[in-house]
Amino acid sequence: MSFISYEKVIGNRWFVPAILCMSVIPLLQSTLFAQNLFVKALGEGGTDVSTSVIMTSSGSIVTTGYTWSFGAGSHDILLCKFDISGDPIWVKTFGGSYADDGYSVIETSDSGFVVLGQTSSFGSGSTDLLLSKFDSLGNHLWSRTLGADQPDYGRSVIKSSDGGFVVVGWTENFSIAYTDLLISRFDSLGNHLWTRVVGGLDWDYGYSVIQTSDGNLVVVGVTYSYGAGSADVFLCKFDLLGNLIWSRTLGGGGNDYGYSIAAANDGGFVVAGVTSSF
Missing domain, CATH: 2.120.10.30 (TolB, C-terminal domain)
Known part of the structure; x- marks a missing residue:
């Protein structure tokens, strides 16, 4: 899709x-x-x-x-x-x-x-x-x-504050089970700096990333490993070294997907996606 x-x-x-x-x-x-x-x-x-x-x-x-x-x-x-x-x-x-x-x-x-x-x-x-x-x-x-x-997929790239690039997607190589959310950072010449994966025993995907006003990174995607329903919106915040600060899920009893994220003026962010729960 x-x-x-x-x-x-x-x-x-x-x-x-x-x-x-x-x-x-x-x-x-x-x-x-x-x-x-x-x-x-x-x-x-x-x-x-x-x-x-x-x-x-x-x-x-x-x-x-x-x-x-x-x-x-x-x-x-x-x-x-x-x-x-x-x-x-x-x-x-x-x-x-x-x-x-x-x-x-x-x-x-x-x-x-x-x-x-x-x-x-x-x-x-x-x-x-x-x-x-x-x-x-x-x-x-x-x-x-x-x-x-195994397969690795890229879905979104942004330019980071240091002139390099941050990308998100998902991976079957470094995952615990099926697929894990993947975030990677590259310098301005494309040299790989680090990769981090987040996921559980099911399918987890990263679709969009922003750099927030505090310099950190927030990824939105979809998780089947965590949350309330079959699929839930998956939010993860990382620092610029790739350390996970927190993760959150949003959803109900149905399927909920997060595909895009944008920064809000108050320091928060707005997520867009699809839901069958609400």
Whole structure:
């Protein structure tokens, strides 16, 4: 299952990368009151999926995802830049002979981009977490993989206050049982600093991360190991050394999922997801 993210734009407009499994990536711009201003499509004969979108410091639009229409392998990471009207400036793919996916994109201080996802083409396992850096023209600069024999998945990346990167996802390599929530920190050159996992005897996932005003890190995800229901929203707070400060669950008797987190003005945070409990 894929989950889209979005970013607000100046002037009460939003850019949403819509997922469409009919060989196109539509880019939808709408006002605060959901009036469509444009819809653009990108794709050819295969399925093309957009998973994350940002507005750049120069006012353009950058999205990542994965494509079966272009590239070298089964499907490849897709990185696209559009102007403010939604017209493509450049389209880039990155990958090998097997499946490679992009799930989160951020702009870096040098006007380049970092994409987090996963790869079956590179690394040491069947699927490894993949962190890739691109320049302002979309040219690939470096990639780093994280994983071992079993699958590891990346879902969200942020730039930390020291100029490095923090990523979250989940792992089957370092887990107690099935999958554990994973958080890793890299420096600005992509060198791995540390990895921590949190989980129990069931499935646990990390989907989104923020750095809070106190400099610490808060991850939201889903846990089947803890909480009141089958699946509960999972919140974990870490310091910058990766030490777990606390963890919390939120849910009822049904299934509850946390997919996105944002900082609030009062020092707290807001979580969005799905519930069948409330």
